[in-house]
Amino acid sequence: MYSPKNTKERIHHRLKISKGHLEKVIKMIENDEYCIDIMHQINAVESGLKETRNLVMENHLKTCVADAIKNGNQDETVKEVMSVFKTKI
Amino acid sequence: MYSPKNTKERIHHRLKISKGHLEKVIKMIENDEYCIDIMHQINAVESGLKETRNLVMENHLKTCVADAIKNGNQDETVKEVMSVFKTKI
Amino acid sequence: MYSPKNTKERIHHRLKISKGHLEKVIKMIENDEYCIDIMHQINAVESGLKETRNLVMENHLKTCVADAIKNGNQDETVKEVMSVFKTKI
Amino acid sequence: MYSPKNTKERIHHRLKISKGHLEKVIKMIENDEYCIDIMHQINAVESGLKETRNLVMENHLKTCVADAIKNGNQDETVKEVMSVFKTKI
Numbered sequence: 001m002y003s004p005k006n007t008k009e010r011i012h013h014r015l016k017i018s019k020g021h022l023e024k025v026i027k028m029i030e031n032d033e034y035c036i037d038i039m040h041q042i043n044a045v046e047s048g049l050k051e052t053r054n055l056v057m058e059n060h061l062k063t064c065v066a067d068a069i070k071n072g073n074q075d076e077t078v079k080e081v082m083s084v085f086k087t088k089i
Numbered sequence: 090m091y092s093p094k095n096t097k098e099r100i101h102h103r104l105k106i107s108k109g110h111l112e113k114v115i116k117m118i119e120n121d122e123y124c125i126d127i128m129h130q131i132n133a134v135e136s137g138l139k140e141t142r143n144l145v146m147e148n149h150l151k152t153c154v155a156d157a158i159k160n161g162n163q164d165e166t167v168k169e170v171m172s173v174f175k176t177k178i
Numbered sequence: 179m180y181s182p183k184n185t186k187e188r189i190h191h192r193l194k195i196s197k198g199h200l201e202k203v204i205k206m207i208e209n210d211e212y213c214i215d216i217m218h219q220i221n222a223v224e225s226g227l228k229e230t231r232n233l234v235m236e237n238h239l240k241t242c243v244a245d246a247i248k249n250g251n252q253d254e255t256v257k258e259v260m261s262v263f264k265t266k267i
Numbered sequence: 268m269y270s271p272k273n274t275k276e277r278i279h280h281r282l283k284i285s286k287g288h289l290e291k292v293i294k295m296i297e298n299d300e301y302c303i304d305i306m307h308q309i310n311a312v313e314s315g316l317k318e319t320r321n322l323v324m325e326n327h328l329k330t331c332v333a334d335a336i337k338n339g340n341q342d343e344t345v346k347e348v349m350s351v352f353k354t355k356i
Contacts (some may be wrong), residue, residue: 022196026194078150087221109290118278124323253329260325262279
């Protein structure tokens, strides 16, 4: 369930971009490029993944979490959100 | 608003511990202790702060966010949660 | 320049694994899987990338940084390491 | 051992500022301020600590690590730096 409607497409599109960046990192290793440049490129992939995860989280809060709270399933849904919030630090 | 009741005391207690750890870092600098030990001690303070923030977030979701969603103020409350979620990465 | 010899292969291998995990995330989005599961899978990709970057950094310190320091190019090499250290937080 | 000379004072000064910010967080809890504001303030403390740790790391690389590498103690010093680099993620 996605809101607004094009959220799924945006997430999918960003992940494809991250995949492209990751493929570039793999090529950089194969071509013996400079470590510092490789690490910066890895940071770029991570940074893209974080933005994507934030989009997923925002969508999750607006849809699944909001529904769960309205239906009285608050404890379980909060526990799930916290499981992501904790590991991502 | 805290739930369960002793959450505020737990948060307060942990912050006091973090303050103690931070005071130790300051003493370590004054006493010219080894950089590596100082950095590990700084990591310990950060780690304690993160756990505390997680407690605050969990409490926030269970109380303020749940109330806001039930009262139809979903967009604003999700925006606020995301503002923390984004900066903490 | 890699040390020990198989470091390049280890890094390359891990990146291929991360790529596989990222492709799984993309499939999960396409299949409308649960947001929480998707976010945990994104965390797994990030976690793998971090471990890979640590391997690259360790190798960089042992080879390029050590050489630069022995050759008197300390300031530039420290600046480069810090540029990675700062952005990755 | 600090380089440049005033680095120790700068680190000490920043830690005192972080301590002040942390004391403010404790007061915010005592005064039942809004969770979101408390979490942003905790983020500010963390952010200050990270900058301080970066200063300590930069100094460490320029002094202790450079000396260790020149004296042939490369493996041990790289291992120590990596121990900080790994945990801080």
